[in-house]
Amino acid sequence: MIPESYRAIELREYTEDLPSFQVVQKKRPELAKGEVLIKMAASPINPSDLSFLRGQYGIKKKLPCVPGFEGSGTVVASGGGFYANYLKGKNVACSASPAGEGTWAEYMKVPAQLCLPLKKSIELEQGSMTIVNPLTAWSLIEIARDLGAKAIMQTAAAGALGQMIHRLAKKKGLDVIDIVRREDQKQALESQGFENVLISEDAKFERELRVRAGKLNATVALDAVGGEMTGTLAACMPNQSHVIVYGGLAGEACSVHPGSLIFQGQTVHGYWLSTYLSQRNPLQLVRLSGRVQKLLNTELKSQIRGRYSLEEGEKAVKDYTATMSGGKILITP
Template sequence: MMKAITHTQFGEPENVLFVGEHPVPQPAANEVRIKTILAPIHNHDIWTVRGRYGYQPSFPAIGGSEAVGIIDAIGEDVHHLQIGQRVSVASVHGTWAEYFIAPARMVIAIPDNIPDELAAQLIAMPLSSLMLLEFLNLQSGEWLIQNAASGAVGKTVAMLAQKRGIHNISLVRRDDAITELKALGIQHIVSTTQHDWKEQVKAIVGQHSITAAVDSIGGTASTDLVQLLGENSTLVSFGTMKGEPMQIPSGDLIFKQIVLKGFWGSKVSQNMSIENKKRLVSELLHDAADQTLQLPVEGIFNFQEIKQAIAASLKSAKAGKVLLVA
């Protein structure tokens, strides 16, 4: 038997999650079993527990969708991986457990020079961030603006965009977040708590036009982004932190010829060729190894501390991801 963070109903994670015992899973053909080292708590993991995400598990369910660990069993027809290999994987289920199963084709071998804390969160959000940049088709020298930029995705998008020569403006909702992002080498950070923040954005851009915006908040925050976008630009909805519909001024949408799109990493990933995925993963591994990509950690909690871990993950001001240690 193994220990795993479990829920038998949907609800607020602090109320429905508990440490339960489950049979150790066995890999089928083309699968591997991974002994978990560290697993992150993502926002989509929390929404899944609430029953309000695109994927809904059957009960009893084990939480988690990404982890770094050691392969300890291999199913039939797996030839490119071996027992004892340290790997990362995302877009799977049940990683908040001592062991979990993953399709062999989705597992990525991790070089020794990438630490566990980085490897545990290397795939889901960073790969989504790279796919988002490709989805926007942004070229070197163009301008991107994003809100909620002090979150994991916002920081990652900014770092990866800069590496590609894309100018990024990061909108944050607290002044002290400016220092946090600057410590990661991120440029062009503006706090929306300051009354003249839109003028600051315009001063940064100068005579240039903002080509694309990423909205992770919704509500009136969508209005702000639309007002700052240039002509023939793109607004992408990445999330809805406020839980409110996007408020889009029809005048700006019409006269600027703005294109509005929704982005869901899982769907984009499904439609992406294997060659493109390999190219993006290779870019991630390179950026992680040379420390271009930095993924801070808020804290590491054991399974018995799941309530404290959830509380830490839900904090509005945190340094980085919350990780669970098996």
């Protein structure tokens, strides 16, 4: 029995401080053809969610709104249409519609095309993290290989996504230089067998990065930080290399010396998962999802360190903001 109303986290103000949420009752929405209603099971907090809460993301919704970009659950109702009807009763990974409500709720209405059916071997909690991190890792490695890379370097390597990128890159035969900020992060990665871990705060960081990049011929850098780091990566890589910026953890504009572009021939690209996925048709997305799900319990597995209810949403965001590299935080309605 689907209730007439449901609970949801509501964001009423964009702020760079920790957000203030309200848990409100939402009326069950009507479904149009091609839409489904999902009973949500879990939804992770990602860096993109933090950017959204601050009003700094590529999508800025009219307030108040329900935040949350991805999650998982069970399709309990269909508005009609072949794919929507096919999904009814199935467990799915889902992403929120850019124009609709988010995943931090008991239920969510969404176009069926934003849902990917989960294999029976995938538990709902792990399935809630199918889209943002695994698909980002997969697509970035595919882009790097298309650019001819034999080795890559990456920033924010200690985070869940960074560790996924490393494991997937090694599976695909690429060497990896992992850049972190602290000694404890370096030790944690080295304990897992990561061989080329550098600390960006070390005095000899740039010299060591240049040496290892040359030795391994690391011609693609995956940058989640931005700011001055983008220019540092470009300057330390072999000539004719590529820096792909997919995040802005530094909170500052990317800074690249003109000499890196003019004399070294470096190229800086921007990457947004939404754009990458929009360039694939539904069949391609289903096939991509199938490949990713085969690795969700191995190379693309996410570690979970905490679960919070809707009423604990503020605590969940605070916990994740304080330690973004210590495992994923889930909101579980």
